[in-house]
């Protein structure tokens with residue numbers, strides 16, 4: 001088994017960027033609705049987000065997708081670093097991910113005024129959670145998809161047949177699970193202790209899972225968009 005080719009703790013790999021707040025001081029942060037969507041790798045976050053976009057008019061921002069795009073962007077100073085972190089199932093330093101999310105949120109607001117965001121696969125680490133809510137905007141709640149590893153593993157290996165993702169393979173999946181348990185679950189637990197988590201059983205069919213999501217959203221006062 002080959003280990004990481006790059007020392008992930010090397011500070012030279014991280015180019016800290018100053019985080020600028022999304023909203024100018026004094027503006028009402030409630031102008032944006034942010035829902036974090038968390039769950040283990042392959043729990044079905046992206047699948048359910050697509051339903052929520054269709055029915056509630058959210059803008060879906062997947063942190064993983066934004067990182068993959070940045071990785072492929074010609075000339076990106078972070079490309080190689082992101083590639084390594086993703087393959088190793090590690091969490092890219094928060095400065096990079098928060099900046100990508102913030103840029104995408106700003107671009108959406110400028111483009112069509114939509115301020116309703118599903119932030120998928122983020123925050124995956126405590127520092128990200130605290131920093132994002134401090135400098136960007138606090139989340140309304142976290143939608144957490146609960147799924148056993150064996151189910152997620154089977155889904156990821158199946159997705160890996162066609163996804164082309166560098167991390168949908170046995171070796172990366174094992175590492176992603178370790179990161180999820182050790183680094184991401186503490187974030188879910190923190191939000192849960194604050195009463196800010198909706199936990200949904202993600203083992204059923206996508207349709208059954210979504211039915212529960214819709215009921216939970218209604219309990220939070222979120223209704224289907226008028227067509």
Ligand SMILES: Nc1ncnc2c1ncn2[C@@H]1O[C@H](COP(=O)(O)OP(=O)(O)OP(=O)(O)O)[C@@H](O)[C@H]1O
Nearest residue numbers: 040041042043044045046047155159204205206209
């Ligand atoms: N409820 C479900 N039952 C069976 N298969 C599902 C279910 N939800 C999603 N899938 C399938 O499992 C795979 C992973 O789903 P999805 O990409 O939505 O997960 P994810 O949580 O976003 O994953 P990741 O964290 O790796 O991005 C996909 O192939 C998807 O079609």
Ligand SMILES: O=c1ccn([C@@H]2O[C@H](COP(=O)(O)O)[C@@H](O)[C@H]2O)c(=O)[nH]1
Nearest residue numbers: 063064085086089090091092121122124
């Ligand atoms: O906040 C984040 C989110 C994701 N990553 C890295 O991306 C991969 C893939 O994420 P998916 O949500 O499964 O698409 C993840 O394993 C991490 O390596 C991250 O660093 N920070």
